Amino acid sequence: MRLLVLGGTRFLSHAVATEAVTRGHTVTCAARGESGQVPTGAHLVKVDRDADDGLDALTGDFDAVVDVARISFPWVRRAVDTLAGRVGHWTFVSSISVYAEPDKINDELLPPRETEDDMESYGHIKVASENAVREAFPDAFIARAGLLTGPGDLSDRFGYWPARMSQGGQVVTPDADQLTGYLDVRDAATWLVDAAETQLKGTFDVTGPAVPLSNLLREMAAGFDVELVPVAEDVLVKHGVQAWMGPKSLPLWLPESHRLMASRDAGPALAAGLKPRPLADAVEGALAHERAMGLDRERKAGLTAAEEAAVLAAL
Incomplete structure (x- = not known):
């Protein structure tokens, strides 16, 4: 599998790239390259996701993409626009912060926001980013991460x-x-690579019991x-x-x-193959x-x- 990781130098994205390399996949990491090193065996392509042409250095097609864009809607929109037609499967790492009422258990989402990039808008930006991904890739895998550890x-x-x-x-x-609930980052990464391999689609809360x-x-x-x-x-x-x-x-x-x-329900993710x-x-x-x-x-x-x-x- 030719896997593109938008990131690859820190925490979850680094763990995803590491897991994919271990399985023998061809892994390209697209990042500035300033926050750390990509795993041995992965190929770094330096990009600037703040620039309109910041992803132009990415050439060719990919079987799957994993995007862990943290707080910038333009990063996500630019990525799906640039890579549409060149990618088989798209994984977007969102957050349980998208839910509007964290003192209740329901699935109501925050209203989307596309312009702000401050932490108070984090959940709103993730909602807008999810929407942008689904518009371009209706069969995308949306992973709403909870507390990741490790x-x-x-x-x-x-x-x-x-x-x-x-x-x-x-x-x-x-x-x-x-x-x-919590989830070790290595288990999250394992499941994200599984999802890319099997082209899993749908939206899941990614957390443990x-x-x-x-x-x-x-x-x-x-x-x-x-x-x-x-x-x-x-x-x-x-x-x-x-x-x-x-x-x-x-x-x-x-x-x-x-x-x-x-305390989001881990049941659907566990049934779909997540193994804490x-x-x-x-x-x-x-x-x-x-x-x-x-x-x-x-x-x-x-x-x-x-x-x-x-x-x-x-x-």
């Missing part, structure tokens, strides 16, 4: 926990039973010498601890306004990545040692 993740939303637990002692956790957050954290802690200290949500808020991510936060804990965002690995394997991969980056680095999410100590002292 090697290459720079968000700290999952990796914080095995990193913190590996250091032992008392670990502050949110006393919350909200349903939480959701379990109560407290259960997930207890299972994660099983391999570490730690004492989990569940703290009531109102107490965390009182002490200035934020939900989800950002400074002084506890990752995976969601505010009421987004309480069900991480055991939690222990996902934790091991995330921890190896965390150690490679440095456990004591400044983080995008989580509590510092001093912040956690202050919460514990106040209980």
Whole structure:
């Protein structure tokens, strides 16, 4: 298979290219080439997706395309316009952020937006991008990614926990039973390459089965010498601890306004071939990545040692 990955140098797109090369496919990665290296065995074509002619360096036909365009509608529109007629199958990686009511479980989508490129418009842009892909490729595979974890993740939303637990002692956790799903990036990549090979079509939420957050954290802690200290949500808020991510936060804990965002139904994706690995394997991969980056680095999410100590002292 001749596979074009629009990206290929970071996280999911790099994992997709790696998986495809491992299977013996001919892999072309289209990227600026500034965020990292493409996998050994893949071919880099340097492109500038901000330019009107930025994809002109891509020549020839491809059996399949995987596009992980993050937040720019023009990138997606330009790609489908440039490559229409030269591609057999199209995969677009969207997001569960397209859903309008993250505190409810339904399929209502946000209104599409095509012009803004800020994070507040992220879900709206993904909706518009999905529409553009379907217009050009009615049999496209739309993969609405949930929380992806593992090697290459720079968000700290999952990796914080095995990193913190590996250091032992008392670990502050949110006393919350909200349903939480996640998926190792390597499993997502495997399924995306499967989909390209089989020309899977349709729209799926790409996540693993959701379990109560407290259960997930207890299972994660099983391999570490730690004492989990569940703290009531109102107490965390009182002490200035934020939900989800950002400074002084506890990752995976969601505010009421987004309480069900991480509990999308994985059933259709599982029935279509998605195979999540055991939690222990996902934790091991995330921890190896965390150690490679440095456990004591400044983080995008989580509590510092001093912040956690202050919460514990106040209980």
